[in-house]
Amino acid sequence: MLESIFSGLVIGAIYALVALSFSIIFATTNIVNFALGEVVMVACMMALTTIVTMQWPVLAGILLTILAVLLLSYFLQLIALKRLQRVDPNTAFMLTLAAGIILNNAALLIWGDKPFPFPSLLGERIIFHIGRLAVNQQGIGVIVAAILLMAVVDWFQRKTLIGKAMVATSLDREAASAVGINVNLIYTLSFAISALLAAAAAFLIAPFTFASYYMGTDIGLKGFAAAILGSLSQGRGAIVGGLLFGLAEAILSYLFGSNARDPLLYLAFILVLMVKPTGLFGLSRWQRLA
Amino acid sequence: MDSTSPAPQRILIPALIVFLLFIPQIVPNVYYLRLIQIAAIFGIIAVGLDLLVGHTGLISLGHAGLFAIGAYTSSLLALKLGFSFWLALPLATVASGFIGLLLGIPSFRLAGVYLAMTTIALNIIVHKAIILMPELTRAAEGLRNIPMPSIGSFTLDVNNYYYVILFFFLATLYLMKNFYRSSWGKLITCIRESELAAHFMGNSIYRYKLLVFVLSAAITGMAGSLFAHLMGYINEPSFTWENSVLMLLMVIVGGRRELLGPVVGALLLIWMPQFVQRWDQYRHVVYGTMIIFFLLAAPDGIVGELHLLWNRFVSSAQRRRTIDLTLSDPVLVDPVRTLVKDLQEPILMVRSVSKSFGGLKALNQVDLAIQPGTIHALIGPNGSGKTTLVNVITGLYKPDEGEFFYQGKSLAGLPPDRISRIGIGRTFQTPSVSASLTAAENLLVATHHRARANLMTALLGLPEYFRQKQKAFAEICELLREVGLEKLANLNMSQLPHGYQRLLEIARALGLQPHLLIVDEPAAGLSQEEIAHLAKVLFNVKKKGIAVLLIEHNVDFVMSLADYVTVLDFGKKIAEGKPAEIQNNEEVLKAYLGHRRQPIHA
Numbered sequence: 001m002l003e004s005i006f007s008g009l010v011i012g013a014i015y016a017l018v019a020l021s022f023s024i025i026f027a028t029t030n031i032v033n034f035a036l037g038e039v040v041m042v043a044c045m046m047a048l049t050t051i052v053t054m055q056w057p058v059l060a061g062i063l064l065t066i067l068a069v070l071l072l073s074y075f076l077q078l079i080a081l082k083r084l085q086r087v088d089p090n091t092a093f094m095l096t097l098a099a100g101i102i103l104n105n106a107a108l109l110i111w112g113d114k115p116f117p118f119p120s121l122l123g124e125r126i127i128f129h130i131g132r133l134a135v136n137q138q139g140i141g142v143i144v145a146a147i148l149l150m151a152v153v154d155w156f157q158r159k160t161l162i163g164k165a166m167v168a169t170s171l172d173r174e175a176a177s178a179v180g181i182n183v184n185l186i187y188t189l190s191f192a193i194s195a196l197l198a199a200a201a202a203f204l205i206a207p208f209t210f211a212s213y214y215m216g217t218d219i220g221l222k223g224f225a226a227a228i229l230g231s232l233s234q235g236r237g238a239i240v241g242g243l244l245f246g247l248a249e250a251i252l253s254y255l256f257g258s259n260a261r262d263p264l265l266y267l268a269f270i271l272v273l274m275v276k277p278t279g280l281f282g283l284s285r286w287q288r289l290a
Numbered sequence: 291m292d293s294t295s296p297a298p299q300r301i302l303i304p305a306l307i308v309f310l311l312f313i314p315q316i317v318p319n320v321y322y323l324r325l326i327q328i329a330a331i332f333g334i335i336a337v338g339l340d341l342l343v344g345h346t347g348l349i350s351l352g353h354a355g356l357f358a359i360g361a362y363t364s365s366l367l368a369l370k371l372g373f374s375f376w377l378a379l380p381l382a383t384v385a386s387g388f389i390g391l392l393l394g395i396p397s398f399r400l401a402g403v404y405l406a407m408t409t410i411a412l413n414i415i416v417h418k419a420i421i422l423m424p425e426l427t428r429a430a431e432g433l434r435n436i437p438m439p440s441i442g443s444f445t446l447d448v449n450n451y452y453y454v455i456l457f458f459f460l461a462t463l464y465l466m467k468n469f470y471r472s473s474w475g476k477l478i479t480c481i482r483e484s485e486l487a488a489h490f491m492g493n494s495i496y497r498y499k500l501l502v503f504v505l506s507a508a509i510t511g512m513a514g515s516l517f518a519h520l521m522g523y524i525n526e527p528s529f530t531w532e533n534s535v536l537m538l539l540m541v542i543v544g545g546r547r548e549l550l551g552p553v554v555g556a557l558l559l560i561w562m563p564q565f566v567q568r569w570d571q572y573r574h575v576v577y578g579t580m581i582i583f584f585l586l587a588a589p590d591g592i593v594g595e596l597h598l599l600w601n602r603f604v605s606s607a608q609r610r611r612t613i614d615l616t617l618s619d620p621v622l623v624d625p626v627r628t629l630v631k632d633l634q635e636p637i638l639m640v641r642s643v644s645k646s647f648g649g650l651k652a653l654n655q656v657d658l659a660i661q662p663g664t665i666h667a668l669i670g671p672n673g674s675g676k677t678t679l680v681n682v683i684t685g686l687y688k689p690d691e692g693e694f695f696y697q698g699k700s701l702a703g704l705p706p707d708r709i710s711r712i713g714i715g716r717t718f719q720t721p722s723v724s725a726s727l728t729a730a731e732n733l734l735v736a737t738h739h740r741a742r743a744n745l746m747t748a749l750l751g752l753p754e755y756f757r758q759k760q761k762a763f764a765e766i767c768e769l770l771r772e773v774g775l776e777k778l779a780n781l782n783m784s785q786l787p788h789g790y791q792r793l794l795e796i797a798r799a800l801g802l803q804p805h806l807l808i809v810d811e812p813a814a815g816l817s818q819e820e821i822a823h824l825a826k827v828l829f830n831v832k833k834k835g836i837a838v839l840l841i842e843h844n845v846d847f848v849m850s851l852a853d854y855v856t857v858l859d860f861g862k863k864i865a866e867g868k869p870a871e872i873q874n875n876e877e878v879l880k881a882y883l884g885h886r887r888q889p890i891h892a
Contacts, residue, residue: 031403032403032406034406079582079586089402089403090343090347090349090402090403091585091589093349093403093406094349094538094542094581094585095581095582095585095586097351097535097581098577098578098579098580098581098582098585099578099582100578101535101574101575101577101578101581102574102575102578102579102582104574105572105573105574105575105578106575108571108574109571109572109575221407221410221414224407225407225411228404228407232404259418259421259422260418260422262414262418263414263415263418263419263422266411266412266414266415267411267415269408269411270393270396270408270411270412270415273396273397273399273408274395274396277396277399278399
């Protein structure tokens, strides 16, 4: 049980990162970038190719991956927000869904359908024991890294001028534009931050799940669901949603086995929304509409 | 006022049906005949999905799950309990509709795109449930020997099962066509284009989204049953959420909001794999590219774009005829009907209402009493809290403190649609009418909840529904006469100038048969003639006995029309009285002009 909770926290920290990447884009642009899961996958496969296959230095591999992911996210933004004047959330959703499908298929054609083991970038030495639970560097590292990243993003959004401009843009695009905020730049920035978080999630999760062309779909769906569970429009809510999602997944897996895990998890997700339709920390829809 | 089908359709449709009847004679090959039937089944699903995606603006990525519920319910009833197809199919339809209802309950309290996630969740649950219950579903191995339906002792084969599918296919198209032409159809269009307006016209958005989702789910479940009995064999790979994406693609490729669009999309996407080598390897790239191509380059889909071309071709002659946009004189219609009997008591009482947004006090202890049959103006500088007050009265915002009574009844905690139905109509600062509907159709959205039409009679297109519709249109004509738009009833709102949209909003609010009409800056952006026209309209409204709360910046307009004036500044009421008193009130002058001590020369 203790092991489940720990691994739940680890995977939850990763879902929280992905949920936060969804929320950053949604909060500023009001659209969902449904290809985010596939961005995580691309980051994983790029890192794998450079660091493992081509034997690049780790740092160089990571840098190149980040560069590639930033380019990719810019490309996604171009597709989703083509007509910036009237962003239709449904169209943007379907466009990013389509882009995700293409990325997924392209990865299959490039890297094949086999999962690859991914080296732990954080080390696997066991640090300490709690009862029978062995806590290793990787597990602790994921949690610490995720918390650090999320704290930085949270600080950035709340305390810096650019962060405040992002909040202003999300509240009223026209008014923000009128006071001199470059709305396009803010959109690009939110896509970029989101992509960086997705890349971080990729480096952190790959040692656990292996790297494969199909890994992104699952992470993307769960990150999106976790963001809705917390609050898609508020970063902190999304983070808590991610942690809860990871914990629930590990506990359900412990109780009912890994086969029954996903359907029960999604069932719980729907049931929670029945009770708390706006997510656990969200605003009501009329509040958002008004 | 209902447009009849144009001549080419009247010939084309029967011809098409006759052609469809002879397909089994033309296509003797069983393989291709089955493929046609699969395409027709997916056509049914796509038509049902278009109801959500195209018409209501909701994305579902779980229709393969609903499809599975229909298919497995029907097959298991037939295989385990020996039910006949004719009983299993309706039960499968109901089962799928019921699951749709359960899923819709949490989903439609959420913003639009969230539905995509809850429907994916449903699809994953259903798909995994199939795999996890092998004793029931036989998982990957699949259910076999699902029987073909029989009539008496005669069992159908693939050749005559075609006619069963054709029947349900045509029936679905017929029902949907009727639905889109009914007031329900106009209502969901309004929900898609201006959800807030539809809500303020007395309609529970939640209920109608749920209705549409259940309908769509039921149609998909029925298609599942048809599919299972056609194939005789079903297994889990047919029901992954990837197939839900395929269904969505059919709608996009064929054309959203075109009755036959999704059918064309289904036909194309079911047949395409037949012609492409190594399809499985590349199909996702093809799907994704098609979605992006159509959404960006041809958003109306194949049928929609053809339709546009055809319209351009046919109407080029008509377009030279300019549209006559003259307003007719507003008419005072039926002044007695809405007169409030007891003229002593205020129609609306607002008592010390406050509302803050964060640190900003938008309303601070505001009192207001509106007498029946008067025009009561609410003025004040920008940001003084006028629209906030309207939003509190009409239920959009909850006040932090204070209460308000409509004809002595408290309105506390009621949602906007209830308040509209009780008798407060409103317009919006930025007109929010449905651009793709005609003037008359826009009004149907306001009269819909009162018409109490029966959905079944509307879907089936029974004469009773047309009688009701006739009645509704008679009322709508009156409403249009009241604002002087009756000659423009059948023009699309996108063809009408801005000022006319404001007039239509007033007619729409009057369609609620209100006792209080709230108009939010109706004169903004209007020409001098339009303002004069508007004054006449509002004056008539008052003569009918309806109280008007007029929010306006145009001082001349207010002073000539209002019986009472209330002035707000920084969320506080600073003055109240007859127009002449207000014009010389020092507080008001200060608020508007700073410290100049000269009266306004209105």
